[in-house]
Amino acid sequence: MDYTKNxxxxxxxxxxxxxxxxxxxxxxxxxxxxxxxxxxxxPNMNPFTEGGVYGSTPVGGLPWGIEDNRISTNATSFxxxxxxxxxxxxxxxxxxxxxxxxxxxxxxxxxxxxIWEDGQQPWKVGKYTLPKTRLNGSGGANDIAIGAKKYMIMxxxxxxxxxxxxxxxxxxxxxxxxxxxxxxxxxGGGPAAIITNLGILRPDPVTKExxxxxxxxxxxxxxxxxxxxxxxxxxxxxxMVPEPTAEELxxxxxxxxxxxxxx
Amino acid sequence: xxxxxxxxxxxxxxxxxxGMTFAHGGGLPVGSDCTEFFREMVRQGVKDINSISHCSCxxxxxxxxxxxxxxxxxGFSGLEVYGFANGLRRAVESxxxxxxxxxxxxxxxxxxxxxxxxxxxxxxxxxxxxxEWCSADEPDVYPNxxxxxxxxxxxxxxxxxxxxxxxxxxxxxxxxxxxxxxxAIILGTxxxxxxxxxxxxKVVLQADYIxxxxxxxxxxxxxxxxxxxxDAVVYAPMGVWPACSTGCYDSDEEHFYYxxxxxxxxxxxxxxLEKYVNSYKTSEELVDxxxxxxxxxxxxxxxxxxxxxxxxxxKTDAEIKELMGGR
Numbered sequence: 174m175d176y177t178k179n180x181x182x183x184x185x186x187x188x189x190x191x192x193x194x195x196x197x198x199x200x201x202x203x204x205x206x207x208x209x210x211x212x213x214x215x216p217n218m219n220p221f222t223e224g225g226v227y228g229s230t231p232v233g234g235l236p237w238g239i240e241d242n243r244i245s246t247n248a249t250s251f252x253x254x255x256x257x258x259x260x261x262x263x264x265x266x267x268x269x270x271x272x273x274x275x276x277x278x279x280x281x282x283x284x285x286x287x288i289w290e291d292g293q294q295p296w297k298v299g300k301y302t303l304p305k306t307r308l309n310g311s312g313g314a315n316d317i318a319i320g321a322k323k324y325m326i327m328x329x330x331x332x333x334x335x336x337x338x339x340x341x342x343x344x345x346x347x348x349x350x351x352x353x354x355x356x357x358x359x360x361g362g363g364p365a366a367i368i369t370n371l372g373i374l375r376p377d378p379v380t381k382e383x384x385x386x387x388x389x390x391x392x393x394x395x396x397x398x399x400x401x402x403x404x405x406x407x408x409x410x411x412x413m414v415p416e417p418t419a420e421e422l423x424x425x426x427x428x429x430x431x432x433x434x435x436x
Numbered sequence: 437x438x439x440x441x442x443x444x445x446x447x448x449x450x451x452x453x454x455g456m457t458f459a460h461g462g463g464l465p466v467g468s469d470c471t472e473f474f475r476e477m478v479r480q481g482v483k484d485i486n487s488i489s490h491c492s493c494x495x496x497x498x499x500x501x502x503x504x505x506x507x508x509x510x511g512f513s514g515l516e517v518y519g520f521a522n523g524l525r526r527a528v529e530s531x532x533x534x535x536x537x538x539x540x541x542x543x544x545x546x547x548x549x550x551x552x553x554x555x556x557x558x559x560x561x562x563x564x565x566x567x568e569w570c571s572a573d574e575p576d577v578y579p580n581x582x583x584x585x586x587x588x589x590x591x592x593x594x595x596x597x598x599x600x601x602x603x604x605x606x607x608x609x610x611x612x613x614x615x616x617x618x619x620a621i622i623l624g625t626x627x628x629x630x631x632x633x634x635x636x637x638k639v640v641l642q643a644d645y646i647x648x649x650x651x652x653x654x655x656x657x658x659x660x661x662x663x664x665x666x667d668a669v670v671y672a673p674m675g676v677w678p679a680c681s682t683g684c685y686d687s688d689e690e691h692f693y694y695x696x697x698x699x700x701x702x703x704x705x706x707x708x709l710e711k712y713v714n715s716y717k718t719s720e721e722l723v724d725x726x727x728x729x730x731x732x733x734x735x736x737x738x739x740x741x742x743x744x745x746x747x748x749x750x751k752t753d754a755e756i757k758e759l760m761g762g763r
Contacts, residue, residue: 200516223540224463224625232738237687238466238516242680245624246738253626254490255548258541263561286537286566295566301575307528307535309514312491315567316541319560342565343537357564357586358594 176417178370179434181389183209184417184425186271186325186368193217194268197257197317200239202327203271204231205429213424223262223313225252234431258313263320265360270324272314276339277328279382279403280353281346281364283318284339286310294340304340311343318344319357323365330369330400337403347381372397373414374405382406387414439616440669441760445717447640447670448476451606459488459547459604459636460495461629465515465679466687468624469493470608470642472675472722475713478502488604490543490628492521494679494695500524501699502709505533507572509602511540518692523699534572536583538562542599544628549601550635556598558589563597607636610676611661612683613746614643616759618666619652619659623742624682626660633661640668642675644684646756651749671756673719677726677734683742685734688726720753 183206190196190210198207198220208230211218221227222239228249236243245251261267276284287304295301317324326346328334346364347353354363363381367374372388384406385397390413398405417425425434442450452458460470474495477485487496487508497515499505501523508524513535515521527533538546542562549557562568562584569579584597609629611620620641622629633639641661646669652659675681678688678695695712698704716725723731751759 222625224467224627226625235517236466237518237689237692238464240463240467240625240627240682241516242682242686242737242739245682251623251625253630254540254544254628255631257625258539259545259559259561263541263559282565295570295578299578301570301572301578301580303529303531305529307513307520307525309520310510310512310535310537311539311565311567312512312514313540315539315565316561319564341570343567345565348564354564356595357560358596359560359564 176422177435178391180422180425181417182327182368182370183434184421185373185414186327187213187425189325189366190215190218190269194219195261195266196220196269197223197262197267197321198271199273199313200236202273204235205425205434206271206327208428209425212428213421221257223258224254225257235429235433258316262313263316263360265320265322267321268323270317270321271327272317272324272344274326274328274334275308276334276336277326277367278336278339280348280350281326281367281376281383282339282342282348283314283326283344283346284341285314286341286343289340296338314344318346318361319359320361323362326364326367328367328369330371330397332400332402335401335403347376350381351379371400384408385411387412389414390416439759440618440666441616441646441756442668442670442763443760444472444476444670444672446763447668448473448480448482451638451640451668452477452482454482455484456605457486457488459607459632460493461607461609461632462489462491462627463625464491464512465493466518467627467679468610468676468681469495469679470610470675471495471677471679472672473608473642473670474499478504478709478713488602490540492524494692497521497523497696497699500527500533501705503527503532507534507536509536509538509543511538511543515696518696522696523705526700536572537567537570539567544631546599546602547628547635548631549599550603551631554601556600558596559599560597562599568597602635604636606638606640607632608640608642609633609661610642610681612643612681613645613647613651614641614669615647615649615652616669617649617663618661618669619649619663620661621652621655621658622660630660633665638667639665640670641666642670642672644673644675644681646671646751647746647749648751651746674722674726674731675719682739684737686737688730688734
């Protein structure tokens, strides 16, 4: 069967959404994975965006932003950011979500704020130096990270992105591991999976360190270890993720009408 | 209450000053924001702005590119699918603009605290991460404990973050419809505009349409910003361009990319200013600058039907001119 690595990643992420879930979706891959799930196997899923756009599906292509007219055109309710991000997300009412990252570490902490020269990171030098490259900041991902019952992190699997410790924690995963989240009383459950273009990592239930859970038909345990910047442990039950079915691919491509995942 | 319609030029000269704390709203970067107000700030050379919003936008990107922003507190500084905001990025990387990071949820809560008149909002957002530990105002201290102090919940003794209140000098708020007194209806998500209209010391509305007050009497539940909160109303058709205004026009994809590409360098920014900022004065001239064909194209929005219930109350350009009485 003919499909791209990014299509496999989107389908693997979409499979994590269950019917009936309340879900918050962001731009790009997150929306594709979420709306694929709704079309494919979760017709009663309730997706919304962080500004409070409810009951809608994208029209005319993938939205340029989460309050773009392409997502606002068939909404059944418009509210506001405090409603969506604070009352629903940060209060642990949301079942599932997806966030992206520039860097992720072995405890699922996500950096979307900046890239520093190695050795110049604030946590290493003890002061807030300027990043070499300024990125977008957390947006609503911090709110999802502390509040969603669970969420997934989507990432391109590269050594420079998968680090022992991220340069800057924009959105906290399990911090230093174990029950470190408890100190901050985060109401949410933390990241449930890191889903990449090569495979799926899931946290160890006790240490919360992310370990390799599954690879794809086109990748291997060795390739994933090779592309991970920390000493990646492999689950004794490591397995291959089932390939996309013809129906799944058709449903994904119906959502990804501009073919962004095939490029 | 009285007629508060004024021109964009007057609004910027009367309500902004160098060094002020300026808030804008506000959807996300591709959503509706007061882009035209930003262009007029650039034309009038307003500088040393301390900017407050949950999210950046093309207006911020432009004002930062010309060096007009000295400090910004924001949850998201990019342009969504359109990429990183090159003008703002350049200003931050060079150290010209100090950027204090929060999240899209913690910024509205800080504005809400300002609106409620309380010193802080307890929340779990932004703590336990570098949003708490890194403060651009105090770069020599890490981990920082003053930006978002972790305090004890007096009822349970557990930890909770204290998000400081913000009270902007001015909030410029994009609305879809306003009457001349300042009653306003927003189509699309209102994001943080409700709390912003209550937190700021002064409020200026930038509206796509001026409508009769009868429209507000027909839909009072939708009027989330009542007139007494508002100091001035500016009529600015196409004023959100190149972003989208729900019910009015879609985002201009081609220009969105072009603008961001130009703002990447100082030379590009100068060329952009000549072509798209300093090349017109009135909203009629703005249509020529965008191009009539492009305006027609993006005005054929799938969301246009959202305006249908209100169309009979829309004031024509001639009526608005008369209401402005030469202002």
